[in-house]
Amino acid sequence: MAYTRKDVSTLTRAERRRFVKAMLEVKRRGEYDEFVRMHIEFYVSDGEGGLRTAHMTPSFLPWHRRFLIELERALRRVDSSVSMPYWDWTNDRSATSAPWTKDLLGGNGRRSDRQVMTGPFAYAEGNWTLKEGVTDGEFLTRDLGRARDPIALPTKSELAGALADPVYDVSPWDSTTTKGFRNRLEGWGTGRGPVAWRNHNRVHRWVGGAMVGGASVNDPVFWMHHAFVDLQWSRWQSRHRGARYLPAKPPGPGSKQRGRIVARHEKLPPWDVTPDSLEDVSRIYRYA
Amino acid sequence: MVVGVGGVPVGREPSAKGRARRTSRRDLLLGLFGSAAVAVALTPLVAASRSLRAAEPPADVVFDETYRGRHIRGIQTAATSAGRTLGDGQWHVTVDGRPLQLMRRADGTWLSMVDHYRSYATPLEAARAAVDELGPGQRLRDTGEEHMGGDHGVHA
Numbered sequence: 001m002a003y004t005r006k007d008v009s010t011l012t013r014a015e016r017r018r019f020v021k022a023m024l025e026v027k028r029r030g031e032y033d034e035f036v037r038m039h040i041e042f043y044v045s046d047g048e049g050g051l052r053t054a055h056m057t058p059s060f061l062p063w064h065r066r067f068l069i070e071l072e073r074a075l076r077r078v079d080s081s082v083s084m085p086y087w088d089w090t091n092d093r094s095a096t097s098a099p100w101t102k103d104l105l106g107g108n109g110r111r112s113d114r115q116v117m118t119g120p121f122a123y124a125e126g127n128w129t130l131k132e133g134v135t136d137g138e139f140l141t142r143d144l145g146r147a148r149d150p151i152a153l154p155t156k157s158e159l160a161g162a163l164a165d166p167v168y169d170v171s172p173w174d175s176t177t178t179k180g181f182r183n184r185l186e187g188w189g190t191g192r193g194p195v196a197w198r199n200h201n202r203v204h205r206w207v208g209g210a211m212v213g214g215a216s217v218n219d220p221v222f223w224m225h226h227a228f229v230d231l232q233w234s235r236w237q238s239r240h241r242g243a244r245y246l247p248a249k250p251p252g253p254g255s256k257q258r259g260r261i262v263a264r265h266e267k268l269p270p271w272d273v274t275p276d277s278l279e280d281v282s283r284i285y286r287y288a
Numbered sequence: 289m290v291v292g293v294g295g296v297p298v299g300r301e302p303s304a305k306g307r308a309r310r311t312s313r314r315d316l317l318l319g320l321f322g323s324a325a326v327a328v329a330l331t332p333l334v335a336a337s338r339s340l341r342a343a344e345p346p347a348d349v350v351f352d353e354t355y356r357g358r359h360i361r362g363i364q365t366a367a368t369s370a371g372r373t374l375g376d377g378q379w380h381v382t383v384d385g386r387p388l389q390l391m392r393r394a395d396g397t398w399l400s401m402v403d404h405y406r407s408y409a410t411p412l413e414a415a416r417a418a419v420d421e422l423g424p425g426q427r428l429r430d431t432g433e434e435h436m437g438g439d440h441g442v443h444a
Contacts, residue, residue, distance in 0.1 A: 047392030113425040201405040
């Protein structure tokens with residue numbers, strides 16, 4: 001039976017406790033760091049050669065959908081009542097709102113070194129030592145809202161702009177597309193300054209610290225953020241009935257994108273699944 | 289670290305074409321000469337300028353400066369293989385002596401391992417942005433050079 005993913009701000013005290021406990025146990029078992037490594041390994045930029053499955057590519061959404069399902073499986077092996085809550089950053093927009101509370105993810109990093117000092121993922125608690133990181137610090141870091149040069153989370157209207165696009169993705173299927181739901185949501189902008197980040201990308205920057213780097217999975221908010229991004233895909237499908245994942249077929253022999261993106265019925269590494277098979281997950285989970 | 293532009297052998301180049309590379313490289317030079325904070329390593333720059341005038345691949349383009357208390361350094365090793373276009377060298381960028389991994393975007397811009405969700409016009413800008421994001425007291429993890437270079441050396 002399908003389980004439910006809830007808005008993190010609506011979790012009961014018991015749900016929060018069980019979620020945190022399951023996360024810490026997955027970390028203790030060494031499974032969590034495999035997810036961190038996998039995300040680093042599959043981050044292939046579009047100015048490079050090779051197959052892009054996770055970022056700057058149409059399969060950004062199905063790749064992260066499957067990635068979340070995998071973590072959720074690990075969590076549910078610990079506690080079958082747990083699912084990944086989503087963080088609606090269009091509603092919970094401050095550094096003290098959900099999920100930044102002591103009984104969930106803890107708060108902002110301290111000024112001196114951006115170390116997260118509160119909540120169950122604080123280094124001093126002893127349960128969340130970073131193994132795979134960009135820096136040599138073993139502690140989780142955050143810089144909510146970017147203290148030095150403040151930026152805001154994406155607005156409802158910016159997100160709505162992505163959802164209004166009736167086409168899933170467009171050629172050249174990378175970070176340079178200015179049309180298509182996928183990149184409008186993934187958020188690769190053009191130009192300099194704050195407009196360079198949009199929607200999904202901008203949230204990574206707003207959280208800052210670990211979340212803005214290659215090892216962003218180290219911050220558990222990664223999953224709540226991506227659950228909300230994943231929810232947008234479901235909402236987009238509801239809004240644009242019949243609209244499908246694109247491209248439906250691999251790019252032709254003359255295309256520079258040939259062999260570098262995943263078409264609807266192609267395998268999505270590292271898994272033995274296709275984007276097509278991930279378009280409907282209603283038998284696995286639903287959003288509340 | 290060693291970054292092959294495009295990260296792939298010649299002949300498998302992705303969509304970042306020569307024009308984007310030249311722009312990026314020119315921006316790098318402008319950035320170098322335009323910034324008061326830059327402590328320029330003159331010799332390779334002169335060599336690079338000469339090479340530019342001669343429309344030859346440059347020997348080295350180096351930035352070497354202190355930015356917000358951090359020593360950032362970038363070396364572009366000259367491309368020696370026949371058939372490589374201008375700017376098609378390899379980048380070594382370090383922050384306080386530790387390698388900063390860079391990736392190239394299809395539009396010719398650069399993103400670093402520290403700042404992975406937006407890109408910058410030049411490796412210098414990407415290195416400065418990485419310093420901004422590192423925050424006080426944090427050092428890049430010393431991953432060792434053995435992980436760098438090769439076909440996939442541009443990403444972790």
